[in-house]
Amino acid sequence: MSPETPQESIYDALGMVVIRVDADLKVWYVNSFGLRLLGFARLGQVFRRPLIELFGADPTNSPEFLAELRDCSAHRGVHQVEAPLTTHDGRQIWISWSIEYRVAADAILAPIFLVGADVTRVHQSMASALLFQHIAQNNPLSIVITDADLTILFANPAALAMTGYAVDEVIGRRPQMFRSGLTPDETYQAMWAALGAGLTWTGEFVNRHKDGAIYTERKTISPIVDQAGRCSFYFAIGEDSSKQHEAEMRLLELSSTDALTGLRNRAGFLVELARLAQRASAARTGIAVVHLDVDDFSSVNSLLAHDDADRVLVEIGRRLDTTVREADVVARLGSDEFGLLLPAPEVPLAAHCEEVSSRLLAAIRPPFKVGERSIELTMSIGIACFPADGSDAGELLASAASATQLAKRDGGDSAVTFDRAAGGEDADRRELLGELRHVVDRQQLILHYQPQLSLQTGALIGLEALLRWQHPERGLVPPGRFIPWAEESGLIIPISEWVLAEACRQMREWLDAGLPPIKVGVNLSARHFRFPKLYSTVGDALAQHRIDPRTLELEITEGAMMHDVAIAARTSDRLKEIGVRLSLDDFGTGYSSLAYLSRFPIDVVKIDQSFVRDITSNPTNAAIAQATIAMSHKLGKVVLAEGVETEEQMHYLRRSDCDEMQGYLFSRPLPAAEIAALRRSGRRLDFGAGKGDTPPTVLLVDDEPSILSALRRVLRREGYRVLVADSAAAALGVLARETVEVIVSDQRMPQMTGTELLSRVKTLHPRTVRLVLSGYSEITAVTDAINRGSIHKYLSKPWDDEHLKSEIRDAFRAWKERFSSDGG
Known part of the structure; x- marks a missing residue:
């Protein structure tokens, strides 16, 4: 040289x-x-x-x-x-x-x-731009890009189709052209508050199509800033949510209407009572809550055929409805129970109630004609008034029902007004309330745990902590008897904090005993959910007992979420910052809609046992459960059914793609020691002969042993049968020997990439659902594989355990939809 x-x-x-x-x-x-x-x-x-x-x-x-x-x-x-x-x-x-x-x-x-x-980066930028253009042009979601002055620079075909405009009609104009005037001002205020702070905003607009039609669009808008931190562009992606709103209205109609009589059901009645109570409180007026129970209707059931007895109930509902004012609300609360809501009239409420009661009793007395039979009936009526006899819907209805029982004791065919001061039950209530103040100090509270099972694998994957009061003289006091009083009195806060701390302590005890982590659900009362220090209370309990936040699930009722939506949203967001999971309890029985559900960071939706109880025989409740499952899955939520007591209910829910269940079919709530023994036994849900002998099988492919070990540990806890391979060649060997439904492969491997492997698997083993899990962004290769159908979904490393489990659940659900009908 x-x-x-x-x-x-x-x-x-x-x-x-x-x-x-x-x-x-x-x-x-x-x-x-x-x-x-x-x-x-x-x-x-x-x-x-x-x-x-x-x-x-x-x-x-x-x-x-x-x-x-x-x-x-x-x-x-x-x-x-x-x-x-x-x-x-x-x-x-x-x-x-x-x-x-x-x-x-x-x-x-x-x-x-x-x-x-x-000039590699220049070419990469050009390739990325072309890729974005391809994705945007073919994306089913609307994409709109504006400059900092809100001048539209780009609108993809989906956005044009949604709005009805041509591209030359929107470029250079501002998004205000789509406004209908129906979007609340608060929506725009919240949007600009978020964007002005440099944050991404998600919400809904009520917009107007070019032809004048109104549609609802759910939009996510992000500011794009330059190196100096100034906003240069706004990137908006959206979808038409009008159909979702229609589905919500249909679901609301199904969930609030009694299928037999066409009147409101109990859930609809309580929703309307809460609404009227709020309005009456603001106007300083009153409401009468009337509970009606047919006297000795069991004899009618034994005398008549089932269909004939139903016809009598329909006629009772009709007579009640024609007896009251148009402004009054009539509902069927149970088999032979009815309810009325009477907003305060011009005359004094007490006098009005007496007059209405007389008309109701008279309306029921005429004989009911059933074929050649003539049936005579009477009713017992109980009346409670807001706000004197209760401050919330549940307490008011309970007070009215208590008065109905007094009317029945007097022989029926009469009306009784609730008298709180005269009731012996009130004295008992005061006594129990006094003792409730000391239950934590006296160590009288205990937790039992109800197992939660996967309906895909049958494995025990979670527990719900349920509170019990071990009274020294009365024995176990049912929660339904003391929890409402604790809620009303404010004692629920120290009780709930004990439950939270005790559940975390027990979780640590199980971990120290060598049992693997398991998700534990703890119920939050409505009052505790609004408690200002809840965020720090949860964080302190987790830190004190060294518990992974992802294994704690806080269960919140619909009423708690909907009491104050703004506070609920803030509280939910702060709890999610800790890392805990959130579940919505008793879904379908209260005030929520799917629009609210989509705005809260809920992980699990729990179908109330009132819908599960007759899910195999009641078309309305079956439709509600199916709609809840489908819509929750669309929103990325896990669905758990409560109160599963029969194999028929379990199989129906499993066929409907419900994810999880709990109920007496598998186990009653158990003390902690019995739960430990149950977990060690490995007992799982029995799907019946030939239906669950081999758990769903997933094959993991990665050349890094530590990755395979971590993935296997996460998925085995869910009850899957997990197979592993450390190379593409080994994976093909496993597939030749074993039946595998889902494959998860790394992308970067020696000799053969993940996309190359899965392309071969598509041909050799087409009855599989194939996913790529990679820490490398090879967009072109992965996009091509997805477009060719070789890959079902691309997942990135490092992964979040809950997100990974959700994607695997979806993959098995996709496998079931594609292949189970033909014997797969």
Whole structure:
């Protein structure tokens, strides 16, 4: 090698590739930057080698590059060419070359200089832009981009189809053109508050189509800032949520209407009572809550056929409805129980109630004609008034029902007004309330735990902590007897804090005993959910007992969530910041809608046992459960059914794609020691002969043992049968031997990438659902594989356990939809 010249010292300081070759295109010099970029350690590796060998066996795949070299030798001058090449260490880069022929006195000196700049990032940016354009143009969601002044710069076809405008009608205009005037001002205020703080905002607009039609759009808007922190663009992605609103209204109608009589059901009655109570409180007026129970209806059931007895109930409902005012609310609360809501009239409420009671009793007395039979009935009526006899819907209805029982004791066919002061039950209540103040100090509270099971695998995957009061004289006091009083009196706060601390303590005890982590649900009362220190109370309990927040699930009732939506949203967000899971309890029985459900960070939706109890025989409750499952899955929520007591209920829920269940079919709530024994036994839900012998099987493919171990640990806790392979070849071997429904493969592996493996698996084993899990962003390869149908979904490392479990559940659900019907 020739000694270094002064010019070459200068070249070594450049951030560009400099190569000198002779007339035979053999290398005499490469500067330091060029050696590093091309993958060489020293000049000796390339000295006097053909230029073509610097770039690998087939370096450029670009005939233009070689043509420019030859043309430079023939015609001299400076030539420009941009070409891809493969470096010595296998990387793919782009170089912009300036090739110059030089005349030199010393014939030994190379006559050609190549000076190159690395323009790989430019090409990557162009590729990314093309990829974005392809994704945006073909995305089913609307995408709109504006500048900082809200001038529309881009709208994809989905956005144009949603709004009804052509592209030239929206570019250069502002999004205000879509406004209908029906979106609340508060929505825009919340949006600008978030965007002004540099945050992403999600919400709903009521917009107007070009043809005048109104539609609802759920939108997510993000500000895009420059290096100086100034907003340069707004990126908005949305979807038409009108159909979701229609589904919600249908679900609300189903969940609030009695299928037999067409009147409101208990849930609808309580919703309306809460609404009227709020209005009456603001107007300082009253409401009468009337509970009606048919006297001795059991004898009618035994006398008549089932359908005939139902016809009598329908006629009772009709008579009640025609007896009261149009403003009054009539409902069927149970089998032979009815309810009325009477907003305060102009006359005093007490006098009005007495007059209405007389008319109701008279309306029921005429005989009911059933075929050739004539049935005479009477009713017992109980009346409670808001606010004197209760401050919430449940307490008011309980007070009215208590008065009904007094009417029945007096022989029925009468009306009784609730008298709190005169009731013996009130004295008992005061006594229990006094003792409730000391239950924590006296250590009279205990927790039992109800198992929660996967309806995919049958495995025990969670527990719900249930409170019991071990009274020294009365024995176990039912929660339904003391929890409402604790809630009303405010004692629920210290009791709830004990429950939270005790559940965490027990979780730590199980962990120290060698049992694996398990999800435990703890109920939050409505009052505790609004407690200002709840966030720190939960955090302190987790920290004190060293509990992973992801294993604690806080269960919140619909009423607690809907009491104050703004406070509920803030509290939910703060709890999610800790990392705990949130579940919505008793779904379908209270005030919530799916619109609210979609706005809260809920992880689990629990179907109330009132819908499960007759799910196999009541079409209305079955429809509610199916709609809840489908809509919850669309929103990315897990669905758990409560109160499953029969195999028929379990199988129906399983066929309806419900994720989890709890109930007496598997186990009653158990003390902690019995739960530990149950967990060690490995007992799981029995799906019946041939229905659950082999758990759902997932194959994990990764060349890193630590990754396989971590993934296997997470998925085995869910009850899956987990197989592993450390290479693509090993995976193909496993698939040849075993029946596998779901495959999760790493992308970067020796010999064969994950996308290549799954492309082969698609052909060899088409009855599989295939996922890629990778820490590398190879968008083009993955996108191509998805488009070809080789990959069901792409997941990224590092993964979140809960998100991974959710995706695996969805993959098995997809497998079931595709293949189970034909014997898979």
